[in-house]
Amino acid sequence: AVAAFAFGAGDYVPGYIESSGTAASRGVPTMVAASTVDMAEGTLFCRMTVNSLPDTPVLTRAANIMVNDDNRVGISISTSGNWYGSYVATGTSQTVPNGNPVDLPVQLGQEQLVAISWRAGQQLFSVDGNVQSAAAHVSGAPLGTGTLVLGKHWTGDTNVTDCIIKEAFVFPHAMSEAELSVLTGGAPLPPASYTIDCGWPEVASDPSQDMYLSWITGSTNPAVVEYRVVGASSWMSAGAVKRAYPLTAKSVFTARVTGLSPDTLYEWRPVGAGDGDIRRTRTAPDHLSRPLRIAAVSDWQHDKANAQSPTSMFNVLNGHVGAYQPDLILLVGDYVNDNGGTSSTFSEVWVEFVKAWSTRMRGPDGAMPQIAAIAGNHEAGNGAPGGGSWSGDGAYGYMDIVFSTFYRRQYANVGGKGYGWFAIGRELLVVGLETNHATPIAEQVPWLSSLLAAKASQYRHVLVMGHMGPIAYYNDHWQWASHKTMREKIAPIVQQYPNIRYLLTAHDHALLASRKVKFTGDPAGGVNAWHQDPDGIRIIGAGGWDSPATTDFNVQDQTADPVLGDGSVLIEYLVATSTAARNVTPISAPNGTSGDPATRHFWTLEFGEATQTAKAISLNNTTLVNLVETVGT
Numbered sequence: 316a317v318a319a320f321a322f323g324a325g326d327y328v329p330g331y332i333e334s335s336g337t338a339a340s341r342g343v344p345t346m347v348a349a350s351t352v353d354m355a356e357g358t359l360f361c362r363m364t365v366n367s368l369p370d371t372p373v374l375t376r377a378a379n380i381m382v383n384d385d386n387r388v389g390i391s392i393s394t395s396g397n398w399y400g401s402y403v404a405t406g407t408s409q410t411v412p413n414g415n416p417v418d419l420p421v422q423l424g425q426e427q428l429v430a431i432s433w434r435a436g437q438q439l440f441s442v443d444g445n446v447q448s449a450a451a452h453v454s455g456a457p458l459g460t461g462t463l464v465l466g467k468h469w470t471g472d473t474n475v476t477d478c479i480i481k482e483a484f485v486f487p488h489a490m491s492e493a494e495l496s497v498l499t500g501g502a503p504l505p506p507a508s509y510t511i512d513c514g515w516p517e518v519a520s521d522p523s524q525d526m527y528l529s530w531i532t533g534s535t536n537p538a539v540v541e542y543r544v545v546g547a548s549s550w551m552s553a554g555a556v557k558r559a560y561p562l563t564a565k566s567v568f569t570a571r572v573t574g575l576s577p578d579t580l581y582e583w584r585p586v587g588a589g590d591g592d593i594r595r596t597r598t599a600p601d602h603l604s605r606p607l608r609i610a611a612v613s614d615w616q617h618d619k620a621n622a623q624s625p626t627s628m629f630n631v632l633n634g635h636v637g638a639y640q641p642d643l644i645l646l647v648g649d650y651v652n653d654n655g656g657t658s659s660t661f662s663e664v665w666v667e668f669v670k671a672w673s674t675r676m677r678g679p680d681g682a683m684p685q686i687a688a689i690a691g692n693h694e695a696g697n698g699a700p701g702g703g704s705w706s707g708d709g710a711y712g713y714m715d716i717v718f719s720t721f722y723r724r725q726y727a728n729v730g731g732k733g734y735g736w737f738a739i740g741r742e743l744l745v746v747g748l749e750t751n752h753a754t755p756i757a758e759q760v761p762w763l764s765s766l767l768a769a770k771a772s773q774y775r776h777v778l779v780m781g782h783m784g785p786i787a788y789y790n791d792h793w794q795w796a797s798h799k800t801m802r803e804k805i806a807p808i809v810q811q812y813p814n815i816r817y818l819l820t821a822h823d824h825a826l827l828a829s830r831k832v833k834f835t836g837d838p839a840g841g842v843n844a845w846h847q848d849p850d851g852i853r854i855i856g857a858g859g860w861d862s863p864a865t866t867d868f869n870v871q872d873q874t875a876d877p878v879l880g881d882g883s884v885l886i887e888y889l890v891a892t893s894t895a896a897r898n899v900t901p902i903s904a905p906n907g908t909s910g911d912p913a914t915r916h917f918w919t920l921e922f923g924e925a926t927q928t929a930k931a932i933s934l935n936n937t938t939l940v941n942l943v944e945t946v947g948t
Contacts, residue, residue, distance in 0.1 A: 356433060356434035356488060356489040356681070357380075357388075357432070357433065357485055357486055357488065357489060358430055358431070358432040358433075358484075358485070358486040358488070358489060358490045358495070358498075359378060359380060359388065359389070359390065359430060359431050359432075359483075359484075359485055359486075360428070360429070360430040360482070360483070360484045360485075360486070360498060360499070361377060361378050361390055361428075361429050361430070361480055361482065361483045362426060362427075362428055362480075362481045362482040362483075363377065363426070363427060363429065363479060363480045363481060364424065364425065364426045364427070364479045364481070365377075365392070365421050365422075365423060365424075365427075366423060366424055366479070367423065368392070368396055368421065368423070375391060375392045376389050376390070376391045376392075376401075377389070377390045377391060377392065377429070377480070378390045378480065378483060380485065384403075385403060385404075385405060385406040386403060386404055386405065387401070387403050388400075388401065388402050388403070388431060388433055389401055389431065390429050390430075390431055392421055395418075396420060396421050397418050397419050397420050397421065398419040398420070398421060398427075398429055398440075398442045399411060399412065399419070399440065400431035400438065400439075400440035400449075401431075402431075402433055402438050402449075409438060409449055410449065411431065411438045411439065411440035411447055411448065411449040412440060412447030412448070412449065419440075419442040419445060419447070426481070427442060427443055428441075428442070428443055428444075428498070428499040428500070428501060429441070429442050429443075429499065430490075430495055430498055430499050432489045432490045432495050433489060434489035434681055436680060436681055437489065439489075439490070439492060439495050441495045441496060441498070441499040442499060443499055443500065443501075444496045444497075444499050444500030444501070445496075445499075446492045446495050446496050446499075448492070486591075488591040488592070489591060490590065490591050491589070491590030491591070493590070494589065494590060494591065509532065509534045509585055509586075509587035509588040509589075509592070510532060510533065510534060510588075510592075511530050511531070511532050511585065511588060511592050512530075512531040512532060512533075512565065512666045512670065513530065513531050513666055513669045513670040513673055514528070514529065514530035514531075514585075514592075514594050514673065515529055515530075515669060515673040515683060515686060516528055516529075516583075516594075516596035516683060516684070516685045516686070517529060517569075517685055517686055517687065517688075517718065517719050517720055518643065518685045518686065518687040518720045518737050519571055519573075519719075519720070519726075519737070520726065520727075520728045520737050520738070521601075521737060521738055521739060521740070522598060522599040522642070522643055522685045522737070522739055523575075523577040523578070523598050523599045523600060523601035523739050523740050524573070524574065524575050524576075524577065524598065524601070525571065525572060525573040525574070525575060526571075526572060526575065526596070526598070526685050527569050527570065527571055527572075527719045527720070528540050528542065528553075528555075528569070528570045528572060528583050528596075529567060529568065529569040529570075529717075529719065530567075530568055530585055531560055531565055531566070531567050531568075531666055531669070531717075532565060532566065532568065532585070533563075533564055533565045533566075534585075534587065535557075535566065537586050537587060538554060538555040538556075538557050538568055539552050539553070539554055539555060539570070539585070539586040540552065540553055540555055540568075540570040540572070540583055540584070540585055540586065541583065541584060541585075541586050542572055542581055542582065542583035543581065543582060543583075544576070544579055544580065544581055545580045545581065545582050545595065551572075552586065553570045553571065553572045554570060555568040555569055555570035555585075556568070556569050556570075558716050559716075560662060560716065561657035561658075561661070561662050561712070561713065561716070562657055562658060562659045562662055563659065563662050565662075567716055567717060568585065569719050571719075575598050576598065577598050577599065577600050577601040577602075577740070578597070578598060578599065578600040578601070579597065579598050580595060580596075580597050580680060580682055581595065581596055581597065581598065582594065582595045582596075583595075583596065594683065595677070595680065595681040595682040595683065596682050596683050596684065596685060597642075597678075597680070597682040597684065598685075599642040599643060599685070599739050600642065600739075600740075601739065601740030601741075601742070602740055602741075602742060603742055603775070603922075603923065603924060606921040606922055606923040606928075607642055607643075607739060607742060607743055607776075607921065607922040608639065608640065608641045608642050608643075608919065608920075608921055609641055609642065609643045609644070609645060609778075609919065609920045609921070609922075610636045610639055610641040610643075610644045610645070610676075610684075610917055610918070610919055610920075611644070611645040611646075611647055611780070611819055611856065611917060611918040611919075611920065612632070612636065612644070612645075612646060612647070612672075612860040612917045612918075613646065613647035613648050613649060613691070613782070613821035613822075613856070613858040613859075613860055614647075614648070614649040614691070614821055614822065614824055614858030614859060614860050614862035615629060615649065615650050615651070615668065615860045615861055615862060616649055616650070616651075616652045616693065616862045617629060617861060617862075618664060619663055619664045619667045621861065622664065622667035622668050622670070622671040623667055623671070627861060628861040628915045628934055629671065629860060629861035630671055630675055631934060632860060632861065632915060632916070632917055632934060633671060633672045633675035633676050634675050635917065635932060635936050636672075636675075636676045636917055637675055637676040637677050637678055638678075639919060639932070640678040640679070641684050641919070642684060642739075643684055643685055643686075643687070643739070644676060644684050644685070644686045644687075645686070645687055645688075645689075645745075645780060645819070646686055646687070646688035646689070647689060647691070647780055647781075647782055647819060647820070647821040647856065647858070648688075648689055648690055648691025648692070648693075648694065648750075648782030648821050648822065648858075649691035649692065649693045649694070649782065649821065649822065649858065649862065650665075650668060650688075650691070650693070650694065651664050651665050651668055651693075651713070652693045652702075653665075653693070653694070653696075653712040653713055654693055654694075654695070654696040654702030654703050654704075654712070655694070655695045655696025655697070655702075655703075655704060655709050655710050655711060655712045655753075656696055656712050657712045657713070661712065661713065662713075665713050665717060669717065686720075687720040687721070687737065687745065687747065688714075688718045688720065688721075689721060689733065689734070689747040689748065689749065689780065689781070689782060690711065690714045690733050690749055690752050690753065690782065691750075691752065691782040691783075691821060691822060692704055692705050692750075692752050692782065692783065692797075692822070694711055694712070694713070694714040694752060694753075695709030695710060695711050695712075695714070695752040695753040696709050696710060696712070697709040697710070703752075704751075704752045704753065705751055705752070705783075705795055705796065705797055706751060706796065707751040707752065707753070707754055707755030707756060707757070707796070708753075708755075709752050709753045710753060711733075711753050714733070714753075715732070715733070720735070720737065720747070721733050721734055721735045721747050721749070730759070730762045730766070731749070731754055731758065731759070731762070732749065732753060732754045733747075733749030733752070733753055733754050734747055734748050734749040734754060734759055734762075735747060736766060736770075738770075738774060741773060741774055741775065742774065742775050742776060742922065743774060743775070743776045743777070743778065743922055744770055744771065744773075744774040744776070744777045744778070745777075745778050745779075745780070746763065746766065746767075746777070746778070746779045746780070747780055747781070748763070748779065748780065748781035748782075748801075748805070749781075750781040750782045750783040750784075750797045750801065751783065751796055751797040751800070752782070756796065756797060756800045756801065756804075756805070757800060757804075759805075760800070760804045760805065760808070763779075763805065763808055763809075764808050767808060767809075767811075767812060771812045771814060771815070774814065775814065775922070775924075775946070776814055776922040776927060776946060777812060777814050777815045778815070778817060778819060778920065778922075779805075779809050779815060779818050779819070780818075780819035780820070780856075781801060781805070781818075781819075781820060782820065782821050782822050783795075783797040783798060783801060783820065783821075783822045784798070784801055784818060784820025784821075784822070784854050784856065784857075785798060785801045785802035785805070785806045785818070785820075785834065785854055786798070786802075786820070786827065786829065786854055786885065786886070788823045788825070788857075801820075802834055803834070806818065806834040806852070807833075807834050807835075809852060810833050810834065810851060810852045813850065813946065813947025814946050814947065815852060816852060816853065816927045816944035816946065817852065817853050817854075817855050817920065817927060817929055817942075817944070818852055818853070818854045818855070819855060819856050819918070819920075820854055820855070820856040820857060821856050821857060821858035822857065822858055823857045823858060824857070824858050824859065824862045824914070825857050825858070825859065825889070825890045825914060826857055826859055826888070826889070826890045826902055826913055826914065826916055826931055826939065826940070827854070827855070827856065827857040827886060827888065827889050827890075828853055828854070828855045828886070828887055828888040828889075828929075828931070828940050828942060829853050829854040829855070829885055829886050829887060830847050830851075830853070830884065830885065830886070830887045831847060831848060831849060831850070831851040831852065831853055831944075832845045832846065832847055832848060832851045832852065832853075832854075832885060833845065833846060833848040833850075833851040833852070845885055847884075850947070853929070853942060853944070855918060855929050855931075855940075855942070856918060859913075859914055859915050859916040859917070860915070860917065861915055887900060888900050888902055888939075888940050889902060890902045890913045890914055902931075902939050902940065912933045912934040912935045912937075913931075913933050913934075913939050915933070915934040916931050916932055916933050916934065916939060917931075917932055918930065918931055918932070919932060925945060925946050926943055926944065926945055926946060927943075927944050927946055928941070928942065928943045928944075929941075929942045929944075930942070
């Protein structure tokens with residue numbers, strides 16, 4: 316494992332455990348790491364010698380990863396002179412060992428190897444190979460991003476403890492009891508036989524009973540995944556399909572696992588990977604004991620540094636999505652901006668992009684929900700100026716290599732290249748469209764019509780999504796084939812069904828929600844019209860996953876326009892800018908800047924017994940739009 320921060324072997328650090336304010340008088344610097352550490356999971360290891368303890372017993376901290384005093388994890392010494400680990404979330408502490416602990420005494424003047432390892436549901440602490448465990452922290456709250464602090468005593472005590480820290484490492488993953496025992500037992504860790512760059516769960520055909528498990532790695536054999544219900548003693552296994560990862564020596568492996576139990580927590584890893592590479596996911600419930608919860612994100616379009624930064628707006632939103640604890644996450648297009656090309660740089664960015672959301676969208680139980688991804692115009696290319704593809708004749712660079720839901724055409728729920736459907740029990744049917752990037756949208760019109768005619772009545776709820784929607788933000792985009800076909804052909808099909816209340820879209824780097832409208836399909840002259848209708852559909856979305864924010868909207872929603880519409884106002888909610896459309900409820904004050912928190916957001920959709928609720932959640936975790944629609948029968 317690569318240390319996120321480390322003092323090298325032999326670099327003896329005079330890291331006294333000391334109270335605040337005494338360092339200067341003793342001439343001993345407080346050692347604080349320059350880099351920050353993502354604390355979703357990890358292992359903190361120190362090789363140190365304690366030469367003396369305070370005359371008056373006090374709690375002292377040898378090493379911590381600090382967000383603040385209420386959110387930290389660290390290695391400490393108790394008033395009785397024993398080592399212990401502490402995991403503090405929202406001010407509530409979980410110590411290791413606890414219950415009936417075995418004493419782990421400080422051996423004065425002797426070098427000791429001490430480590431704490433944590434992940435959701437597991438805290439382990441080890442001294443010289445003696446591993447102790449604690450129950451899951453009662454809070455379950457994520458700690459956030461902290462800084463490694465060595466040799467500082469953060470309480471107000473005045474006693475000073477003499478401690479030399481010789482090595483300190485932060486490993487970016489939790490360890491098993493066996494690994495922690497080896498690490499603190501004096502022997503070097505055995506090299507991992509299988510290392511994973513990133514891994515993620517993905518929808519197959521029904522998230523309540525099957526899924527894809529995918530990972531990117533430079534290791535080649537075996538191409539097998541093992542998985543089990545969390546708490547089970549034995550593993551099940553499934554073979555994986557291997558695809559070359561462009562311009563690298565790495566591969567993408569994907570295994571399809573079936574026969575899963577609904578609403579159940581699973582853990583998985585490739586065969587050959589260590590315990591530190593165990594990942595968790597959860598199947599969706601197959602019936603409505605509670606509303607189904609779905610999160611939707613789109614339009615990232617940044618670089619590796621943005622994906623790696625724990626404080627980027629992208630990763631802040633990823634954390635909000637994880638805290639929401641969705642059953643499923645929809646990715647609605649425009650991710651890396653490869654425009655259908657491949658390069659070593661694009662390959663690096665794709666790995667960091669996937670790694671960022673697959674590690675931060677986890678819930679308190681450590682589970683990453685299954686995702687389903689459709690393509691946007693920047694996932695395909697046809698050589699057009701400016702890159703991307705809007706004409707249905709482009710080629711993918713990475714989309715059908717990395718993702719599987721709508722790209723494994725041997726399965727019946729995949730209608731064609733980049734489009735298809737899946738269902739959760741009999742509760743929800745989700746349809747993903749490929750809006751004219753690598754597949755013509757026109758070929759999907761008869762397919763969608765037949766699909767909904769055959770299946771819509773079998774499910775309580777239906778959701779349709781496409782990267783580009785019926786609404787264009789600019790006059791000169793209004794007649795583009797993607798928007799025009801979605802407006803004149805797709806929307807008239809979707810609006811026929813009373814259990815479809817929303818059409819989820821992206822692309823325009825802002826936030827939009829239409830009124831409840833119905834579209835008139837392809838009238839004379841080829842210009843589409845709409846009218847407000849209490850039984851109509853809402854177009855929601857427009858993309859804000861830290862993409863460059865669009866400003867100066869020129870939206871075709873104005874009653875003064877004599878060509879389009881019947882006099883009804885199409886859009887109800889819109890991120891306001893310096894030239895916001897008229898007759899629209901602004902989501903935030905006009906400022907025309909990309910710094911408006913509302914321009915970065917994600918959508919939540921909840922499907923209950925008889926309602927569908929859609930909310931837009933901002934960068935500062937506030938609700939911007941809250942829509943509730945009753946489902947017809």
